[in-house]
Amino acid sequence: MCRYNPKIDLVFRKLFGSEENKDILLSFINSVLEGNIKLTDLTLKNPYNLADYLKGKNSILDIKATDKDGNWYDIEMQLNEQKFYGKRAIYYWSKVYSDQIETAEDYEKLKKTIGIHLLDFDYFKDERYFRRATIKDFDTNEIYEKLNYMDMYFIEMKKFHKELGELKTALDKWITFFNQAYELEQENLPKELEEKELTKAVEKLEKMYFDKKEREIYEAERKVRMDERAVLKTAEEIGMERGLEKGLEKGIEKGIEKGIEKGKLEMAKKLLIAGVDINLIADSSGLSVEEIKKIKI
Numbered sequence: 001m002c003r004y005n006p007k008i009d010l011v012f013r014k015l016f017g018s019e020e021n022k023d024i025l026l027s028f029i030n031s032v033l034e035g036n037i038k039l040t041d042l043t044l045k046n047p048y049n050l051a052d053y054l055k056g057k058n059s060i061l062d063i064k065a066t067d068k069d070g071n072w073y074d075i076e077m078q079l080n081e082q083k084f085y086g087k088r089a090i091y092y093w094s095k096v097y098s099d100q101i102e103t104a105e106d107y108e109k110l111k112k113t114i115g116i117h118l119l120d121f122d123y124f125k126d127e128r129y130f131r132r133a134t135i136k137d138f139d140t141n142e143i144y145e146k147l148n149y150m151d152m153y154f155i156e157m158k159k160f161h162k163e164l165g166e167l168k169t170a171l172d173k174w175i176t177f178f179n180q181a182y183e184l185e186q187e188n189l190p191k192e193l194e195e196k197e198l199t200k201a202v203e204k205l206e207k208m209y210f211d212k213k214e215r216e217i218y219e220a221e222r223k224v225r226m227d228e229r230a231v232l233k234t235a236e237e238i239g240m241e242r243g244l245e246k247g248l249e250k251g252i253e254k255g256i257e258k259g260i261e262k263g264k265l266e267m268a269k270k271l272l273i274a275g276v277d278i279n280l281i282a283d284s285s286g287l288s289v290e291e292i293k294k295i296k297i
Contacts (some may be wrong), residue, residue, distance in 0.1 A: 002181045002205035007120055007157075008221050009062070010053070010214060012077040015204055017048040017063040024204070025063065027197035029073060031170035032116050032153050039067050050214060056277025061092060070111040072096050080286040081121040089117050089152060097149070115152045118178065122158055129159035130171065164192045173198060181205060213274055220270035224285065268292050 004011045016025045026042050033039070045064040046052075063075040074096045082088060097113040124131065133152045136143055160175045167173055173193055177184070184193070186203045193199075210218060264285045271281045272295060282289050 002184055002202060004181075004205055004208055004210075004218065005222065006178055006181050006201075006205060007077060007079055007118075008218060009077060009079075010218050010221060011205075011208070013048045013053070013062055014208065014214075015201065016075065017044060017046070019044060019047050021200075021204060024197050024201050025065065025075070027170070027195075028174050029065075029075070029116065031174050032155070033114075034169070034171070037067075037071070041068055042066070042073075045072075050211070053217075053280070054213070054274075054276050056280045061096065064096060066111075072100065072111055072113040073116065074113070075116045075118075077118045077120075079120045082286070085117075085119070085123055089115055089154075093150060093152060110149065112149045112151070114150075117152070117154050119154060119156050120158060122156055123154070124156065127159055129156050129175070130154070164190050167192050170195075177201060216274045217271060217276060220267045220274070224264055224267035265295060269295050269297055272297050 006012055006015055015021060016028065022042055022044065025044075026039055029042070030039055042065045045066060046061065061074055062077055063073075065073045065075075067073070074092050076089070076092060078085060093113055093115045096115075097110065100110050100113075101107075131154050133154075134143060135147045135150055155171070155175065157175055157179055160172075160179060162172055162176070164176070167176060173195065176193065177198055181202070184202050186199060186206055189199060189202065193202075264287050268281050268285045268287055268291075271285075272278070272292070278289055278292050281287070281292055285292075
């Protein structure tokens with residue numbers, strides 16, 4: 001059974017952002033692109049390295065890569081609910097796109113940039129779990145070749161409720177992997193998930209080794225996730241017991257203020273002690289840099 005949660009930032013980066021696992025990343029990206037582009041190879045631009053992770057190097061972006069045609073990819077895993085995540089996603093895209101100018105001689109050499117965002121919370125209002133956004137003509141819905149430099153994909157994993165027998169696409173299978181990793185075993189994979197890269201991903205999670213530093217970071221991130229869910233569940237139960245919508249709102253508000261904030265502060269403190277860069281802690285915990293600086297260790 002998989003030992004670690006692939007949604008946790010450190011695990012996600014180590015599993016999908018390591019040179020030895022490029023085939024796993026390639027398979028996942030191709031499942032998202034749905035045949036619009038068929039990638040055969042990738043070059044990782046910020047491969048996972050614990051020393052860089054601790055220093056915060058490239059910490060703003062999770063996984064960054066280019067394909068053989070020079071197109072850029074930014075793959076993000078976001079667990080903490082954020083009201084303004086759309087703005088953040090656009091910022092990520094703009095950073096990858098604009099940073100190319102450092103190596104490009106002129107604008108002509110800027111390449112298409114694709115953002116892929118895995119969200120462990122509901123962000124958009126409808127029930128679709130997968131969507132693509134790009135630049136189109138308002139009147140004709142046409143995508144102009146001269147403006148076709150931006151694609152953004154959003155995957156809302158909590159909206160995915162398909163059973164194994166209902167899985168149709170490669171992306172369906174990858175989302176199932178993310179949502180059910182703890183239940184999967186390499187030697188006993190459901191036939192619906194018996195594909196080369198998925199099998200390797202499960203195997204890597206089963207055998208993944210963390211040194212002391214990595215384990216501290218993982219446990220801190222995992223704990224805050226568990227605390228958030230426990231607090232929200234308790235708040236909902238309180239509201240239901242009272243039978244009042246007002247009671248539910250108060251319960252959730254109280255839980256967020258006291259329970260979740262406490263969990264985030266504890267997580268941030270542990271990461272500070274572990275020597276993790278303050279900007280990376282802010283990105284992982286949802287706290288501001290100013291809030292983190294006030295923590296006493």
